[in-house]
Amino acid sequence: MSTRHILLGLLAKGPSHGYELKQRHDEHFPQARPLAYGQVYTTLQRLVRDGLAEVEGTDSDGGPERTLYRLTEKGSREVTAWAGQVTPPAPFVANEIFTKVVVTILTGGDPAAHLLAQRAAHMERMRELTALKTAPGADLTTVLSADYALNHLDADLRWMTTTQARLASLTALTMEVDRA
Amino acid sequence: MSNRPAPLVAARDLVKSYGRTPALRGACLEVGEGEIVAVTGASGSGKSTLLHCLAGIVRPDGGTVTYDGKRVDLLPEDRLSELRRTDFGVMFQFGQLIPELTAVDNVALPLMLAGTARGTAQERAEEWLERFGVREQKDLRPGELSGGQEQRVALARALVTGPRVVFADEPTGALDSLAGEQVMTALVGAARASGAAVLLITHDATVAAYADREVRLRDGAVVGAEVPA
Amino acid sequence: MRTDLRLAWLFIRGSNRQEWWRIALVVAGATCATGLASAAAVLASVRGQHSFSFAAGLLNQPGERSGAIVALLLLLVPVLGFLGQCARIGAVHRDRRMAVLRLAGAEPGRVRRIAALETGLACLLGSALATAGAVAVLTAVWERPTALAWAGIALVGVGVPLLGTAAGVLALHRVVASPLGWVRRTRTRSGRGPLLLFTGGLLLVDVAALGGVTGTSMNSRGAGSNAPLVVCAAVLAVGAGAVWLTGALSWLTGRLLAARTGSPAVLIAAERLRDDPWAAARIHAAVLLVTVIGTGFAGIRQALLTELENADDTHGFAADDSFYTTGLDLTAAAIAFGLVMVLVALAVGTAESVATRRRGLAAQVAAGVPRQVLARALLLETALPLAPAVLVAGLGGLVIGTVYSVLASGTVPYLSLLVPAGIYAACLLATALSLPLLHRSVRPAELRYT
Numbered sequence: 022m023s024t025r026h027i028l029l030g031l032l033a034k035g036p037s038h039g040y041e042l043k044q045r046h047d048e049h050f051p052q053a054r055p056l057a058y059g060q061v062y063t064t065l066q067r068l069v070r071d072g073l074a075e076v077e078g079t080d081s082d083g084g085p086e087r088t089l090y091r092l093t094e095k096g097s098r099e100v101t102a103w104a105g106q107v108t109p110p111a112p113f114v115a116n117e118i119f120t121k122v123v124v125t126i127l128t129g130g131d132p133a134a135h136l137l138a139q140r141a142a143h144m145e146r147m148r149e150l151t152a153l154k155t156a157p158g159a160d161l162t163t164v165l166s167a168d169y170a171l172n173h174l175d176a177d178l179r180w181m182t183t184t185q186a187r188l189a190s191l192t193a194l195t196m197e198v199d200r201a
Numbered sequence: 202m203s204n205r206p207a208p209l210v211a212a213r214d215l216v217k218s219y220g221r222t223p224a225l226r227g228a229c230l231e232v233g234e235g236e237i238v239a240v241t242g243a244s245g246s247g248k249s250t251l252l253h254c255l256a257g258i259v260r261p262d263g264g265t266v267t268y269d270g271k272r273v274d275l276l277p278e279d280r281l282s283e284l285r286r287t288d289f290g291v292m293f294q295f296g297q298l299i300p301e302l303t304a305v306d307n308v309a310l311p312l313m314l315a316g317t318a319r320g321t322a323q324e325r326a327e328e329w330l331e332r333f334g335v336r337e338q339k340d341l342r343p344g345e346l347s348g349g350q351e352q353r354v355a356l357a358r359a360l361v362t363g364p365r366v367v368f369a370d371e372p373t374g375a376l377d378s379l380a381g382e383q384v385m386t387a388l389v390g391a392a393r394a395s396g397a398a399v400l401l402i403t404h405d406a407t408v409a410a411y412a413d414r415e416v417r418l419r420d421g422a423v424v425g426a427e428v429p430a
Numbered sequence: 431m432r433t434d435l436r437l438a439w440l441f442i443r444g445s446n447r448q449e450w451w452r453i454a455l456v457v458a459g460a461t462c463a464t465g466l467a468s469a470a471a472v473l474a475s476v477r478g479q480h481s482f483s484f485a486a487g488l489l490n491q492p493g494e495r496s497g498a499i500v501a502l503l504l505l506l507v508p509v510l511g512f513l514g515q516c517a518r519i520g521a522v523h524r525d526r527r528m529a530v531l532r533l534a535g536a537e538p539g540r541v542r543r544i545a546a547l548e549t550g551l552a553c554l555l556g557s558a559l560a561t562a563g564a565v566a567v568l569t570a571v572w573e574r575p576t577a578l579a580w581a582g583i584a585l586v587g588v589g590v591p592l593l594g595t596a597a598g599v600l601a602l603h604r605v606v607a608s609p610l611g612w613v614r615r616t617r618t619r620s621g622r623g624p625l626l627l628f629t630g631g632l633l634l635v636d637v638a639a640l641g642g643v644t645g646t647s648m649n650s651r652g653a654g655s656n657a658p659l660v661v662c663a664a665v666l667a668v669g670a671g672a673v674w675l676t677g678a679l680s681w682l683t684g685r686l687l688a689a690r691t692g693s694p695a696v697l698i699a700a701e702r703l704r705d706d707p708w709a710a711a712r713i714h715a716a717v718l719l720v721t722v723i724g725t726g727f728a729g730i731r732q733a734l735l736t737e738l739e740n741a742d743d744t745h746g747f748a749a750d751d752s753f754y755t756t757g758l759d760l761t762a763a764a765i766a767f768g769l770v771m772v773l774v775a776l777a778v779g780t781a782e783s784v785a786t787r788r789r790g791l792a793a794q795v796a797a798g799v800p801r802q803v804l805a806r807a808l809l810l811e812t813a814l815p816l817a818p819a820v821l822v823a824g825l826g827g828l829v830i831g832t833v834y835s836v837l838a839s840g841t842v843p844y845l846s847l848l849v850p851a852g853i854y855a856a857c858l859l860a861t862a863l864s865l866p867l868l869h870r871s872v873r874p875a876e877l878r879y880t
Contacts, residue, residue, distance in 0.1 A: 137424070140417075147410035155386050155411075171407050178406045182243070253877070258796045285798030293877065297793045301701040310694055311798060319692040342705075358797075370877075 024056065024064045029073060029092065029100035036077045036091035039065060052166030065090055073099055118177065122184065126195045132188055136181050143174050143181075150174075209234045209269060209398050210255055210366055216263035217250050217421075224250035225261065226421035232366065237392060237399040239409035242418035248402045249370055251418065255400060256289055256368040257281040268366070286311050290359030290367040290397070292388075294374035297355050298343040304330060305339040308357045315362065329357035333387045349380030353387055360391055367392060370402045378407070385411045434540060438547035441527070452519040453552045455778065456594075459513040460556025462771070463506060464590045468564040470502040471582030472575070494757070501764050504723065508771040511716035513594075515775040519782050546598030553594030561587035675822055676718065677711035680704075680815035687814070695803045699810035707815075713779045714816055716772045717857060721823040721850050722830070724765050728846030729831015731758050736841070769853065773860040780808065780864040788871035795872040804872070805865050812861040816854060824850030 031042050031049075039061045046056050068074035073096030077089040092100075118139055125132045153159065154167035184191065208231035217225040225247045232238050232255075242248050253259040254266055257273045258281075266273040268288070276284065285291060298307045308326035313319060330336040333353040335346075343351050352372055359367055369388060373381030389411050392399045401412055409415050417424040442453065473495050524545065531541045564583055568575050684704030691697050738754055784791070795801055824847060831843045 141415075144406065144410065144415050147406060148412075151407075151410040155389070171410065175406045249877070253796075256796070258877075279800065282795075282798050282800045285796070289798070291797040293793055293796070297797050299698060299701075299794065300790065301705040302698065303701075306697060306701070310697075313692065313694045313697070314799060314803065319697075 024060060025068060025073075026100060026103045028061070028064055028068065029096050030104070032074060032090060032092045033097065033100060036089045038080075038087040038089050040087065042090075049162060050166065051160075051163050052170060068096065072096075118181065119184075122191070123195055126192050127199065132192070133185065136185050136188075140178060140181055143178050147171055147174050208232065208267075209236075210400070211267045212251065212255055212264065213266075214264040215251065215254055215261045215266070217247075217254060217259065217261045219250075224421055225254070225264075227264070228418065228422050230255070230416055230423065232398050232400055234365075235393075235396045235398055236414075237389060237401065237412040239401045239403060239412035239415045240418060241403055241406070241409050241415055242424075244404065246418040247421035248404075248418055250421075252368050252370050252400060252402050256291055257284060258291075286314055287362055288365050290362065290364035292352075292355050292359045292367065292369040292372050294371040295351070297358070298351060300343050303340050303342055304335065304346065304354045307343070307354060308361050311358060311362050326357065326361060329361050330354065332391070333357055334383075347380070348376050349383055352376060352380070352384045356384060356388055356391070360395070360397070363395065364397055367397050367399045369399060371404070372401070373403070373405065373408055381405075381408065434544050435547055438544050438551060441544070441548055442551060449519075452516055455516040455519070456513065456549060456552040457556040457559070459509055459516060460553040460590055460594060461560040462509045462556075463513070464557040464560030464586055465564060466502050466505050466509065467586040467590065468560065468583045470499045471586050472564075472568060472572075472579045473499050473502070475576055475578035475582050501761060504719075505764055505768050505771075507719055508716045508768040508775070511713075512771050512775040512778075513597075515713065515779050515782075519778065542599050546595045549598040550591050550595030554591040557587050557590040560590075673711055673715040673718065676714045676815055676819040677707050679818050680707035680711060683814050683818075694799070695806035696810060698803070698807040699814060702807070702811055703815060709783075713776055714819060716768075716775060717816065717853065718819055718823040720765065720768050720772050721820050721853050722827040724769065724849045724853060725824045725827025725846050726830035726834075727761060727765055727827075728849045729828060729843035730834045731762070732843040732845060733831070733835030733841065734758065736835075769856070773856055776812070776857055777860040777863045780812065780861050781867050784808070784864050784868050784871055789877070791868065792872045792877050796877060801869060801872060805868055808864070808868060809858065809861055813858055816857055820850045820854045820857075 027046060027050075028042055031037065031045050037045070039058065042065075043056050043058060043061050046053075065074065069076065069090070073093055074090050075093050077091040079086050079088050081087065118136075122132045122135060125135050150167045150171050154164045154171075210230075210232040212228060212230045215225045215228045217223075228247060228251055230238070230240070230251065240248050240251060250259070254261045254274070257266070257268075257276065260274055264274075268284070273281070273284070291297065298304075299310070302310065305323055305326045308329055309317075309319065309322035312322035312325060317325075327336060327339060330339050333356060335350050335353050335357070338346055338350055338354070343354070346354065352375075356372070359369070367388070372388065373384050376384065385408055388399065388401075391397075399412070401408070403409050442449075445453065476492075476495060528541045528545060531544065532538065536544075561583060568579065568583070572579070680703045684700045684702070684707060687696055687700035688704055691700060734754065735758075791804060794804060827849070828843070828846060831846050835841055835843050
């Protein structure tokens with residue numbers, strides 16, 4: 022997933038300028054990492070360079086001058102093709118928790134305690150997300166993003182639970198690999 | 202952990218075996234007034250047995266259970282029944298509704314058992330059904346309801362007497378995630394509104410996330426420290 | 431077919447305790463049925479005057495013999511009701527097993543055949559026991575039984591297991607339609623199957639009674655021997671009416687009470703009646719037949735005894751009163767046997783309903799419904815619909831008794847009304863027998879997940 026494609030997607034609704042694009046992005050994807058202005062402008066310039074977007078003109082409404090961008094035919098094709106592609110299911114997920122458990126074993130720490138503390142942190146975040154989505158007046162995009170995050174955290178938790186049950190084997194294996 | 206409200210329900214060193222299978226080995230738990238506590242753990246970790254002991258459904262072999270400062274594990278059977286009707290609301294994964302009674306009669310039943318006239322009981326039952334969005338289904342029998350509707354009716358039945366504690370054992374266990382979400386939102390919302398405490402048994406972390414804190418059981422005892430809110 | 435038989439045998443061998451109960455009761459029922467039918471067959475094989483050293487000469491005359499045959503065949507009715515009741519034990523468990531068979535790839539017909547063979551095997555054991563008994567009794571009381579008598583016994587011995595299997599196929603007709611049948615909650619079973627079985631059995635008994643009566647009455651007094659037939663028809667008519675009546679009354683009491691009552695126990699009982707009124711009718715059908723017969727008999731007995739006391743031997747009575755009193759006593763014993771059968775069936779039915787619902791009942795108790803309320807609901811479920819039905823059946827029996835005694839002595843045998851009252855009380859007692867089971871069933875252990 023790239024900022025390019027998100028901006029192309031937002032431009033599909035009609036010409037827009039950088040500030041507005043950033044705001045619309047944050048509205049559509051409330052739980053995502055917010056876009057930085059600088060990132061928006063450099064990405065727009067690259068889109069123009071590649072012929073996917075073009076400058077429509079400038080307007081200023083009394084404020085500072087703003088450049089309006091619009092989608093080209095090529096850009097339109099590009100974004101449609103991208104959205105139509107099936108996202109490849111991740112073959113390997115970067116698993117920081119796993120790395121830390123192994124390092125804890127290597128450094129002679131208590132992996133079980135680590136997993137328990139991690140569980141507490143996960144649960145805390147899940148409570149926050151649950152509170153967020155069940156708060157009166159929560160909008161649909163918030164609920165959907167919270168659901169996505171909750172399910173991923175839940176997957177982490179389930180992985181931690183089974184890992185907890187397999188800690189003895191994991192410790193033995195880690196020590197053996199180290200010795201070899 | 203220091204500012205937790207005074208415990209409304211408390212279990213100390215509970216021990217309980219079924220035949221030769223130990224279900225609880227020294228479990229301790231406190232639930233404060235208006236607090237929502239999730240008990241999680243693998244199947245067979247003693248979650249349900251803990252709830253049964255706290256709700257006075259089974260007597261522990263050892264240890265104490267107190268409710269509002271009184272020893273629950275020493276009460277005679279009919280006092281326990283009464284307590285479960287008046288101060289406690291109980292909800293299970295399924296089976297708590299009488300299959301032959303309509304939704305509204307199922308909800309009205311605890312009130313009728315307490316001596317409320319049928320008409321009044323039904324009116325109050327309908328208010329609860331309305332609140333949980335199942336009033337239209339009031340004349341249907343449990344078998345004619347969807348899983349989510351059935352659990353919301355069960356929730357209405359658990360809450361209709363205005364209990365101070367709700368014991369919910371896997372209330373979403375048989376539901377898909379969306380129906381489960383509706384039931385949990387209804388349960389938590391109603392408990393917060395009325396100030397009822399909730400003891401929630403679940404194996405599902407997304408359900409446990411509705412609670413104020415999580416207590417984890419393993420092999421019939423609480424794992425590590427309780428997680429602070 | 432051999433595989434089916436083997437599977438059926440495997441299922442029987444692997445049965446749990448509840449299943450063993452069912453099998454034992456089916457064997458008992460089949461034994462009774464075979465015994466009664468064999469006796470009737472042997473009596474029917476006898477032609478004209480014959481001297482038996484048995485039952486005070488009661489069976490010597492064709493006329494009396496036809497009465498005895500009708501009585502024996504009528505006794506089959508409660509036995510059939512009892513067998514139908516046994517089929518319900520563990521029905522949920524068996525439905526599940528059949529659904530699993532279906533999922534494993536067995537055709538519906540085959541599953542039905544396997545299940546029916548299970549019943550057939552149990553019936554075979556029962557009929558073998560009874561046939562052995564019948565042969566022993568026959569050789570003891572009759573020096574040289576005719577070939578026809580032997581043929582009758584053989585026919586019954588083979589026929590009962592076959593009929594049992596066929597009835598099984600018929601009763602299971604709708605059960606195994608879907609491999610996923612067990613996923614659905616058991617909604618009201620219409621009960622048409624057992625009802626069909628019961629009606630079919632009644633018809634069969636009726637036809638057999640007709641055949642037997644016309645057979646033995648040949649070359650005898652003629653016109654007078656139509657009386658048993660008339661009595662038999664009247665009894666069946668009143669009985670059938672009562673079956674329909676219980677169903678309708680169950681539904682009606684359920685409906686009326688469910689809408690108005692303020693008592694939780696009555697509400698639960700009423701809603702259960704409204705939900706499946708025919709479940710009650712099925713169980714109570716036999717109760718009502720026994721009530722009709724019992725009340726009618728009590729009236730007739732009273733009249734006959736009065737008449738015997740006043741008799742001056744000029745009306746063509748037998749010289750020895752014991753001829754009549756033996757007859758009356760035997761009939762009373764037969765009716766008592768029928769009543770016991772019915773009561774056992776009733777107790778089995780109630781126990782079965784508690785056992786099937788035990789998990790839900792445990793959940794009710796856990797949620798704070800007092801056990802006493804559930805126990806009262808269980809009793810009311812039998813008591814409510816049975817009260818008016820037994821009353822009507824009792825009145826029917828009284829009419830039969832009255833018609834007889836008014837013709838004979840001009841008195842109305844009010845005393846016979848004690849019979850329906852007694853039967854009603856006995857039914858409540860039989861239902862109450864399942865209360866200890868209720869108390870045992872609602873343990874919280876039932877709440878643990880499987």
